[in-house]
Amino acid sequence: xxxxxxxxxxxxxxxxxxxxxxxxxxxxxxxxxxxxxxxxxxxxxxxxxxxxxxxxxxxxxxxxxxxxxxxxxxxxxxxxxxxxxxxxxxxxxxxxxxxxxxxxxxxxxxxxxxxxxxxxxxxxxxxxxxxxxxxxxxxxxxxxxxxxxxxxxxxxxxxxxxxxxxxxxxxxxxxxxxxxxxxxxxxxxxxxxxxxxxxxxxxxxxxxxxxxxxxxxxxxxxxxxxxxxxxxxxxxxxxxxxxxxxxxxxxxxxxxxxxxxxxxxxxxxxxxxxxxxxxxxxxxxxxxxxxxxxxxxxxxxxxxxxxxxxxxxxxxxxxxxxxxxxxxxxx
Amino acid sequence: xxxxxxxxxxxxxxxxxxxxxxxxxxxxxxxxxxxxxxxxxxxxxxxxxxxxxxxxxxxxxxxxxxxxxxxxxxxxxxxxxxxxxxxxxxxxxxxxxxxxxxxxxxxxxxxxxxxxxxxxxxxxxxxxxxxxxxxxxxxxxxxxxxxxxxxxxxxxxxxxxxxxxxxxxxxxxxxxxxxxxxxxxxxxxxxxxxxxxxxxxxxxxxxxxxxxxxxxxxxxxxxxxxxxxxxxxxxxxxxxxxxxxxxxxxxxxxxxxxxxxxxxxxxxxxxxxxxxxxxxxxxxxxxxxxxxxxxxxxxxxxxxxxxxxxxxxxxxxxxx
Numbered sequence: 001x002x003x004x005x006x007x008x009x010x011x012x013x014x015x016x017x018x019x020x021x022x023x024x025x026x027x028x029x030x031x032x033x034x035x036x037x038x039x040x041x042x043x044x045x046x047x048x049x050x051x052x053x054x055x056x057x058x059x060x061x062x063x064x065x066x067x068x069x070x071x072x073x074x075x076x077x078x079x080x081x082x083x084x085x086x087x088x089x090x091x092x093x094x095x096x097x098x099x100x101x102x103x104x105x106x107x108x109x110x111x112x113x114x115x116x117x118x119x120x121x122x123x124x125x126x127x128x129x130x131x132x133x134x135x136x137x138x139x140x141x142x143x144x145x146x147x148x149x150x151x152x153x154x155x156x157x158x159x160x161x162x163x164x165x166x167x168x169x170x171x172x173x174x175x176x177x178x179x180x181x182x183x184x185x186x187x188x189x190x191x192x193x194x195x196x197x198x199x200x201x202x203x204x205x206x207x208x209x210x211x212x213x214x215x216x217x218x219x220x221x222x223x224x225x226x227x228x229x230x231x232x233x234x235x236x237x238x239x240x241x242x243x244x245x246x247x248x249x250x251x252x253x254x255x256x257x258x259x260x261x262x263x264x265x266x267x268x269x270x271x272x273x274x275x276x277x278x279x280x281x282x283x284x285x286x287x288x289x290x291x292x293x294x295x296x297x298x299x300x301x302x303x304x305x306x307x308x309x310x311x312x313x314x315x316x317x318x319x320x321x322x323x324x325x326x327x328x329x330x331x
Numbered sequence: 332x333x334x335x336x337x338x339x340x341x342x343x344x345x346x347x348x349x350x351x352x353x354x355x356x357x358x359x360x361x362x363x364x365x366x367x368x369x370x371x372x373x374x375x376x377x378x379x380x381x382x383x384x385x386x387x388x389x390x391x392x393x394x395x396x397x398x399x400x401x402x403x404x405x406x407x408x409x410x411x412x413x414x415x416x417x418x419x420x421x422x423x424x425x426x427x428x429x430x431x432x433x434x435x436x437x438x439x440x441x442x443x444x445x446x447x448x449x450x451x452x453x454x455x456x457x458x459x460x461x462x463x464x465x466x467x468x469x470x471x472x473x474x475x476x477x478x479x480x481x482x483x484x485x486x487x488x489x490x491x492x493x494x495x496x497x498x499x500x501x502x503x504x505x506x507x508x509x510x511x512x513x514x515x516x517x518x519x520x521x522x523x524x525x526x527x528x529x530x531x532x533x534x535x536x537x538x539x540x541x542x543x544x545x546x547x548x549x550x551x552x553x554x555x556x557x558x559x560x561x562x563x564x565x566x567x568x569x570x571x572x573x574x575x576x577x578x579x580x581x582x583x584x585x586x587x588x589x590x591x592x593x594x595x596x597x598x599x600x601x602x603x604x605x606x607x608x609x610x611x612x613x614x615x616x617x618x619x620x621x622x623x624x625x626x627x628x629x630x631x632x633x634x635x636x637x638x639x640x641x642x643x644x645x646x647x648x649x650x651x
Contacts, residue, residue, distance in 0.1 A: 169346050169349030173617075184357075185360060288477070302477045
């Protein structure tokens, strides 16, 4: 009977003792245990390292808060984000004049904007747009990028060349220009923002994933899975994916921050969420105009964007260090 | 070396063909009745038909695709809907302004980015290092047009040191002309400066860990000499490449800064074209800027291969 082994010893490449008959069966059971244990151990190691990274934890806390605000926006907002007293016939002229660009007070926690709308409530509802853009755009990039990256890396050949040359074409577009080109054709609006940012991000993900597939494809465990008659989809999903997904996780995390930022400048170009619906990009763009008279206004959506983007960068940085300690300190 | 250049040229040609196809495709699938949008109110059906004919909008998809595609190699980008002039003429007028701004921005990036990175690396974990790390992280997370507005608020509105916006009017002297460049160039450079500083820091730290630096120390060389004579030279290589590639980020960011500072460059023209839904203008401008970006990347890669023999002798894939 084999000794209880450290899961590390069960990895391919370590010399194993010769086994016979029932011993093989027991060894296989051990191997299975080790594999399962090994995988959970990897993620608990990652979590352990991440947990001790203060900056990453700050990032994670901010992200959780952001998600909670977005989910519970109707409960948190204390005014209608679209209500403007200027368009209310029941409000008198003097009251209308008084209601705009008010500094923070008990009634309007973050003040009111140029149309007398409550800035706090708009900020709370605006978080939904940022979260949606971040998640949906990155998911679109992931879907396209992982599919083509896997196709290129796993099968190689002319398909690989075509996919990677197409990726080169997308790399040739600086993101702002690419987004402008796509949005001009699709027209402004939030759904099109998802599509534009999502489509532009696929090339990087495909390239990263292809690279990591190439590096694990020739490993013995992949060959073993192939020899056992595993289908291509199964081999990619079960064996290659878990071993090459790490850089993708890091990139996707940072990508959410990038997408939030992209929403802000698309709104600035008038291509994002259409007014009067609130998004942080819309709010910042509107309030920029009052920088000479009421500079405090632009700091509210501005800081919200910076803090959220920063949170995703910090978590991404932390994840990279935690997933691959060798990379620590590189940018 | 020749092989490397040829391979890189081949890749560039493929990319340009791809960009041409993609832009032509986008150009020919624009939805909606463009003629009706462009025509003055109360236009007759005949007028609409004229507009459609002038901009080839009456032709089927494939014909439009082919007509646009045919013009691109000779930089015939069609006529702008709003200016009613060839798009290329407008680009010729505005591109020099953008290039001048980008050059000043590159100077700022090189000086401040590298300096901050080196200082941060040699005094690791000091107050300075923490300051650089935190401020670069924040800069990277800021919408660039907000950086521009903040600069205007502080330097023009509060302190009154610099003109708030616009390009130097004709006849302005060199030194007073420079004052118009400082703020837009600084805003344009901000994010890239942050990246360069972070990159320079980690690259120098990486080099300082290598054996030959230990050897240099063991030989009894002073810290200063080891850092500046031995480490910095190699620590600069990735940063220099990045600065070249970064030009693309600058081109993109220029659109946003030129709007804020009312700078008469291509970015500003692009913005107006976006607002006017002037598709030939938007796609033409994007095409020329992307072309510029691709060529600069090609030049950077080739010059990098001259600098670093590892690239041309085998690792060429890494820069592609």
